[in-house]
Amino acid sequence: MQFHDGLKLTGSALLSRPLRSLLTLLGVAIGIAAVALLTAIGEGLRGYVQENFAQFGTRNLTIRPGRSQTAGLGGLLGSVRPLSIADADALRRLPHVEAVVPIIQGHGDVQYGRLDRRIGILGSGHQMAQAWRFRLAMGEFLPEPRDGRSPPYVVLGHTLHEELFGDANPLGQRVRVGGMRFRVIGVMEEKGRLLGFDIDDIAYIPVDWAQRLFNRDGLAKINLVFNGGTxxxxxxxxxxxxxxxxxxxxxxxxxxxxDMLRSLDRILAILSLAIGALGGISLLVGAVGILTIMTTTVGERAAEIGLLRAIGATPRQVLGLFLGEALLLSLLGGVLGLLLMGMLLGGLHLLVPGLPLSLQPLFLLLALLLAGLIGVLAGIAPARRAARLQPVEALHCE
Structure with missing residues (x-):
């Protein structure tokens, strides 16, 4: 039996029962679409997180008060000394350190005239814009302290500037931040959202003023940026x-x-694995569907198998014929699944424009290979059963 004859027989077998074939295809298609869609969302989220962190530079180190691991009774009862501005100044003198940013953060009211807005307030050092690669739309960032004290200056985020001043120039104007008076000396360029937080709706004030505003002795953290020399x-x-x-x-x-990126990658990988397992259930259902229809087909086509064997078809050719039918079913289901995934991606893009999605051609190829593997595994048992049928016994089934 020639290859094109086998392909013609396989195609005609599938087309002879179109509804049953379509329902079997859908089982594979839904599983493939689910796995591919979740993979696209997972890769998109991973790329989104990496891109957001990369905008702050790639050589960062963060120091927080308190130990992440405690050993022994003494560690439990011991007091934790808060991080101080003096600690940040000491770290600034280390070799290869480009910038040190002491940070205190909280929320408060910002008032200008009759306008009042509750926003995030970030107390930081004068090197923050340099360290985090922030650019200014106008004015300048917080100056370096003189004689250990910072002047009462504030830099407004892009959104905060628009809400309080509109198109007017805010430089030199006085605003109240948490009840304290500050002079506006700069406005940041629009930065967007970072992991769900609007970093444009923030007021940036000197860290020593933030200590008084929030009545804090220590810093929330110290961010350190170093060069490539270490x-x-x-x-x-x-x-x-x-x-x-x-x-x-x-x-x-x-x-x-x-460390932070590795932790986020682990979380995203576990999440993708857990949700991908749900898509795997659909693939399992599709495999069971192919196994069921192929088992039924062998019983229904026993006479046809007997005729093929009687005119000279070998058991291997019969095995290949039914394996090819299962493979064709699964591959068509894979193609249908990718089309379904494309429709779902288009719908998600319209409904949730900001959802990060990353569609990799390699994953599409792997999805088709996975569909083919499912078809072969599900079709082995029915195909072997068909190949073992004796011609005379099979013809008696007519």
Whole structure:
């Protein structure tokens, strides 16, 4: 039996029962569409997170008060010394350090004239714009403190500027931040949202003024940016030695940007695996559907199998014929699943324009290969049963 004859027989078998074939295709198609769609969303989220973190630079180290791991009773009862502005100044003197940003954050009311708006307030150092690659739309960022004190200046985020001043120039105007009077010296360029937070609706004030505003003795964290002359591990050890010398004990935690990205990648991978398992259930249902229809087909076409064997078809050719039918079913289901996924992606793009999606051609190819593998695995048992039928017994089934 020639290859094109086998292909013609396989196609005619599927077309002879179009409704049953279509229902079997849908089982595979839904599974393939679910797996491919979830993969596109997972890769899109991973790319979105990496892109958002990359805009702050790739060589960052964050110090937070308190240890992430506590060992022994003494660690539980010991007091934690808060991070201070003096700690940040000491770290600024380390080699290879480009910028150090002490941070205190909270919420409060910002007032200008009769306008009142509750927003996020970020107390930071004068190097924040340099460290985080923020640009100014007008004016300048917070100046370096003089004689240990910062002037009462504020820099407005893009959204905050528009809400309070509209198109007017805010430079030199006085606003109240948390009840304290500040002079506007700059406006940040539009930055957008970061992991769900609107960083344009923020007022930036000096960190020492934020201490008084929020009645805090210590910092929420210190962000440190270093150059390519050292590695994060090496610099982390230097930071650890300096802070232990100042605090007496290691009562702080160090986190690099790579650590944060690895943690987020693990979370996204677990989430993708869990949701992908749901798509795998649909694939399993599709495989059972192919197994069922192929088993039924062998019984219904026993006489046809006997005739093929009687005119010279070998068991291997019969096996290939039914395996090809299962493979064709699954591949058509895979193609239908990819079309279904394309429709779902288009709908999601229209309904949720901001949803990050990343469609990789390699994943589409893998989806088709997975569909083919499912068809072959599901069709092996019925195809072997068909190949083992004896011609005389099969013809008696007519």
């Amino acid at each position: 590695r994060a591990v090496t610099l982390g050890e230097r930071v650890r030695r300096v802070l232990i010398e100042r605090h007496g004990v290691e009562d702080f935690s160090l986190t690099t940007q790579d």
